[in-house]
Amino acid sequence: KAGVTQTPRYLIKTRGQQVTLSCSPISGHRSVSWYQQTPGQGLQFLFEYFSETQRNKGNFPGRFSGRQFSNSRSEMNVSTLELGDSALYLCASSLEIGTNYGYTFGSGTRLTVV
Amino acid sequence: AQSVTQLGSHVSVSEGALVLLRCNYSSSVPPYLFWYVQYPNQGLQLLLKYTSAATLVKGINGFEAEFKKSETSFHLTKPSAHMSDAAEYFCAVSRVLSDKVIFGPGTSLSVIP
Numbered sequence: 001k002a003g004v005t006q007t008p009r010y011l012i013k014t015r016g017q018q019v020t021l022s023c024s025p026i027s028g029h030r031s032v033s034w035y036q037q038t039p040g041q042g043l044q045f046l047f048e049y050f051s052e053t054q055r056n057k058g059n060f061p062g063r064f065s066g067r068q069f070s071n072s073r074s075e076m077n078v079s080t081l082e083l084g085d086s087a088l089y090l091c092a093s094s095l096e097i098g099t100n101y102g103y104t105f106g107s108g109t110r111l112t113v114v
Numbered sequence: 115a116q117s118v119t120q121l122g123s124h125v126s127v128s129e130g131a132l133v134l135l136r137c138n139y140s141s142s143v144p145p146y147l148f149w150y151v152q153y154p155n156q157g158l159q160l161l162l163k164y165t166s167a168a169t170l171v172k173g174i175n176g177f178e179a180e181f182k183k184s185e186t187s188f189h190l191t192k193p194s195a196h197m198s199d200a201a202e203y204f205c206a207v208s209r210v211l212s213d214k215v216i217f218g219p220g221t222s223l224s225v226i227p
Contacts, residue, residue, distance in 0.1 A: 004157070033215070042215035043204065056214040085187050090157055100165040103215070105157030 002091050004106035012112045018079040021109045025093030032074040035065060037088040049074055050097040055073050081113045116141045118207050126224040133192040135221050137205030147188040148167035149179055164188060176203040200225045
């Protein structure tokens with residue numbers, strides 16, 4: 001059974017550019033959540049999608065957005081990149097919305113903004 | 115608002131010694147609690163979860179955690195540390211089904227041969 005797949009694994013972007021990250025959940029999983037991980041702030045919740053609808057949102061500026069497709073695959077977009085956006089972005093999938101199932105995480109996308 | 119604190123950003127134990135990683139939570143309602151482990155350059159892996167069933171929860175790799183409501187704690191233990199246990203450990207909490215999961219700052223575990 002394939003795990004959660006995140007692409008690309010590594011990305012280098014210039015300040016001011018935009019970036020799109022992709023996440024393919026485990027087959028059958030319908031909930032996808034995104035987290036930003038940095039050494040200073042730890043794991044910060046970005047948003048959660050279920051059935052193509054955003055169900056929860058963290059405290060990030062509007063430059064951060066996401067969406068989910070009918071096959072449960074998800075993308076997140078960051079526009080007008082800032083140096084502080086450099087981080088490991090983790091995607092997690094779950095069978096259903098509802099956290100008692102627990103998450104399965106992907107290996108993440110390492111974004112570096114220069 | 116819910117939150118998670120993990121006492122000790124770094125813990126070192128000798129191989130074969132008891133592992134104890136501390137987690138305290140703040141939640142206005144009975145929580146769901148989780149422990150995850152992260153190895154270098156990888157995502158997080160679920161170790162165990164408490165969802166209001168038994169207070170002593172057994173997880174993978176010999177880890178277990180006990181939910182103590184009176185102490186608002188959910189400490190992670192393992193009787194005998196192995197070199198392969200060296201990793202970052204995260205405690206996490208959510209309040210109700212469909213609520214977002216909040217992660218603690220993490221504890222880095224080192225195992226000394």
